[in-house]
Amino acid sequence: MFVTQKSSRRSTGCQGCRKGRVKCGEERPRCRRCTRKNIDCRYPDPLDNFRNENSKTANRAAALWRQRASKQDEDESTTDDDKSVASPEVDYSSTTCRSLELDNVESSALQLFFRDYGCHSRILSPWIGLFQMLPKLFERAPRNSPTSHAILAVALAYQERKHKVSGSEVPARTEYSKAIQGINAQLQSQERAPINEILASICLMSQFELILPSSTKAKPHPESRLAHMYGAIAMVQRVEAQARAQVIDTRVLNLIFLQMTINCLNGRLRPPLSLDSWIGRLNFSMPGPTLLCAMYRIAQWQADVDEAIQGTHCFDPETNIRNLIMMMQVEDAELEIWESSLPFHYHYQTRPVSPHDHAVLQWPGAPHMLYEYSSCLPAVPRTLCFAARIILNQSLLRCCTWMSTWSPKEEEWPFQCAILKENIAAMVSSISRSVNAVLNEFLQPPGDDHRGGQPGVDVPGLRGVVMMWQLSVASVAMDDPDILKRVGDERSLWLQSVLDHRLQRIATEPTFHPAIFNIEKSGAPLADGLILFTPSIENTTAIGARDFVADMIMTDDGELVWHDPKFEISGNLFAQTLNGKSVLTHWTRKIFSELENMTAILFIPGAWITKAFYEPFLQALTIAGYDVHYAGYPSLDPKEPSKTDCHADTEALTAVLRSLVEDEGKDVLLFMHSYAGMPGAAAATALAKSQRVQEGKLGGVIGLLFLGAFIVPEGLSCAGLQGGNLPPWILLDMPSVNLNIVDDPINNLAADVDSARAQTLLANLKPHATLAFTSPQPHPAWADEALRGRLAFIVTTEDRAVPKEAQFGMMAATQQSWIVKELASSHCAPFLNQIDETVALIREILDQVL
Structure with missing residues (x-):
């Protein structure tokens, strides 16, 4: 007796459920079980299900495979332009988004973005190489990865700007903020960060700031884009310094070098990345690399x-x-x-x-x-x-x-x-x-x-x-x-x-202006959905029930205020937690433009030391987001040492400072090292911001910052301050008359720095004019009422050139109020092995000055 065998129903569930031998709910695009466990949810190709089931379905599958192959051949014989013009509704999401849970807005945004940015084109071009990486990066990245967030942020921003799809801006800014938070978490983790994914995400965030700037003004936000660019440069430098460095994809490197070079051409800066690390990766059979190298030169x-x-x-x-x-x-x-x-x-x-x-x-x-x-x-x-x-x-x-x-x-x-x-x-x-x-x-x-x-x-x-x-x-x-x-x-x-x-x-002007609170009322709740985002990785906190991560809040009249983890917002807005909600407690009516970090730092070097020595420190300040400038003076390696005195140095510095203040309208913090405290303080005379505001003028000196520097009263010389004689480690009339050099520079200027790093100091020392040390101090701005409360000093406590006691003594003699920070270092260590510590102190001082 034969019993008909009951055929089992073929499984059409996802691969994850089939592997776990559990029933799949078959929800698309992700089943409920995979969504709950936060794992990839991939469904097998239907043709694979049919292929070997029986002869009939096998024949059917073979016919469908031939049909699919024929369709692919037709697609490959069509140029990308033909596809973009004739078939604007082509569905890329079936291949690039099948493992991700996307809503209709996100899916539509990805299709438009991948199409309009040439992401699926097959041409070789350094201009779009990064964008050609994105479909594969997005397909293999988990939904909660920084890469996915960054790609979605740009796609949604582009959809908002180009195609005027309402409801895209808030999700775009949300994805943007999550990308920043994710990158920060990856960099802080002990695991090896995927360098190409991180760099690609940072480059995309720069593109986001171009499309949908974090500003109420409808224009690109250069400070935000530069912050991203400098972050990418710093990461490339860190990778190159590693013994077993990861290989950076040439397509990513091309865009970073292009953005860096253009920024350096705009700002008359020297490129911080070496051409040697890039040139060996270029394909010079194409025209682009030759041009990019020429622009770098x-x-x-x-x-x-x-x-x-x-x-x-x-x-x-x-x-x-x-x-x-x-x-x-x-x-x-x-x-x-x-x-x-x-x-x-x-x-x-x-x-x-x-x-x-x-x-x-x-x-x-x-x-x-x-x-x-x-x-x-x-x-x-x-x-x-x-x-x-x-x-x-x-x-x-x-x-x-x-x-x-x-x-x-x-x-x-x-x-x-x-x-x-x-x-x-x-x-x-x-x-x-x-x-x-x-x-x-x-x-x-x-x-x-x-x-x-x-x-x-x-x-x-x-x-x-x-x-x-x-x-x-x-x-x-x-x-x-x-x-x-x-x-x-x-x-x-x-x-x-x-x-x-x-x-x-x-650029698109931000359109998301929810009513947040009435600034006339104290204790107004900070409602959900109120958040706009900026590219800062630091100073982020979560507020509101939606757990958004943000640095910036927009008021109901369009003003922006800065938020930090302590619920203190740049000194103008204060909030506290009340019954689990953040509430406004105080508002001082300063507007965001006054709080934006637009301060320029003008750095003036110490005696004998050339600019090349300070470059790593200046670059660190730039990467930290500051607008950094450098001013030299003629008494360093002078042509005519018999005529180059402190007054001549003051005139040279005044010209640079006036250009920043009067021509560019910048707020300037004067940062002076060692001897620079004399001509630098004199150069700031009559340029204080408080004084210029009363005259109806823009810009001005907002503070004087001395580091191991001289504070000399008007009419007295540097030598006169020390009893009429210079210290014995200053060798006079060397290498020729009216010049001087430092005896045993490492011992006197950098005793706490390892010998290998201290060689940088030796390689960048030049003779100094003795007249600069023996000529009288012109009127110093620190003595003026206009800068009262805006004087700061970083004391180098292990200094042998300008001892700690002398530094405190000079401050006391001014009878002024000083912001004082101490750094356990020698005279030059802040610029060698304590750069990060010095930058952190400058940030603290600027917070107090501003």
Whole structure:
């Protein structure tokens, strides 16, 4: 007797439940069990379920597999432009989001973001390499990882800005804050952090600040983006210093180096990362790496030019300037050759403006002829080259102008200056003609013509930003009256209008303004959902029932206030916990703009010590988020030691300080080391912020900070303060008359520093003018009423050059009130092996001063 065997029903549950041999509820996209246990929930491919069940289903599966393969072949034969234009609803979420629990808003945002940023394109390009990493990173990352939060934050922000999808801003800022918190947790954990995921997330947060800035003003927030960039740079430096370092993905490194180089070109800074760590990873068969390396060198030369002209640790400035001119001229010629030999894919056609072009191209001052590119990406390398050559020619112009003053008998320099100005004007014109690449919203794809193997890909998500820097460089170049005359006033105004237009298209003004509390009432509750976010990793706390992590609160009238873990908000808003809820207890009516950290720190070095010695410390201050400036003075390695006194040093420092205060309107903390306390204090006279506010002026000196420094009364010299004689470890008339050097520098200046690190000090010592120590102190600003309560001193308690007792004695003699911090260090250890401690003390002092 035969019994019919009952066939078992095939399992269609998720792989996690099948592996655990439990019944799966089959909820999609994640079953209830996997959601509760917070594990990946993946369902097997339906075709795999059918494949070997029986002959009928096997044949059916085979037919479906052939159909799927045919569909994939069709997709691969279609360019990315064709897909983005013809099939805007293509569902990427089936492959990139299948293991994640996303709502409709998030899923839609990811599809738009991956499509519009070229994340699925197959072209090789340093400009979008990072974005091409994101689909795979997102697919394999857990839902609560910083990488997932960062990608979702940018996707939601882009959806809010570009596609005006309401309800995206608050989730975007929530994801952004969670990404910051997650990165901070990863860095603090003992486990090895996944460096590429972290760096990619940090780069994305910089992009977030560009799209949806943490500000009530509809413009990109440079301080926030720079904070992210410096964080990425610090991580790269830390990885490079490790013996068994992780390998940073070249696509991530490319973007970090590009952002760093552009920032250094803008700020006339020396790049903090070495080119050697990057150049070996580049593929020079492509045009991009050659240009990026050239931009890096231009940034270095720009810093070299500044140092040579200012005479900073430069023995023979004329020879140095001539060498720089020669190198920069060669680079300019090579860039011109590079641009002319770009592959066909990057070529453009010249055509006249037509009535069908963007309205901006019809405005007065617009160019009559345009450079027509296939899409916005091919315009990037050429326009970057135009901007880089503008900055390069500006550096050449500065050198030639200096040479015409230094050697007025050489008639070639004025002629060279005229040629350079013509070159700059020509580059400005070329950038103007290229604007069409980012103005037109619907560029025609090149079809099947791949232009030398590179498919034409438009990335509308990046279209707004790919020429922002180039336009900015062109606009700034016309600050020179001669170049403005060559370009024309109308073109100058038009370029600025285009720049403003792109800024408005990129950034979105925050629209989330909930009614939070009435600032007239004390004890008003801080309601749920009130939080906006900033990129600070520090000073975060959770408030409200939703457990959001935040640094910033917005009031009902749009003002912003800063929040810290102690429930103290920058001294203007105080809250406390009442019945489990945070409530407002006090409000002093200061607005957020007054509390923002916009303070500049002007650092002035001690005697004998060159800028190179202080660079690691200055860089640490910059990474900490401060606007750092450096000012040298002529008595350090002087040309004429018999004429260089404390008054001459004061004049040099005053010029730098006045530029920051009067020209740029900055609030400045003067930070002086050792001898710098004399000319530095004198330079601040009549520039106190409290005094300038009464005069209706912006900016000013907000405080004086001395570190192991001299505080000398007016009319007395440094030697006079010490009984008329300098200490015996200062060797007079060495290496020549009117100069002096330090005897046994390590023992006297850095006795508590290990010998290997102390060699940095020995390598950066120069002779000092003796007259600076024996000439009288000009009037010091610390004696003025305008700076009362704004004087600070970091006492180096193990100092042999300026003993602890002398430091306290000088403060007492002023009869002023001082903010005093102590540091157990020698004279120079704060800049060698106690950098972090010194930066922390500066932060404490600034909090008290502000």
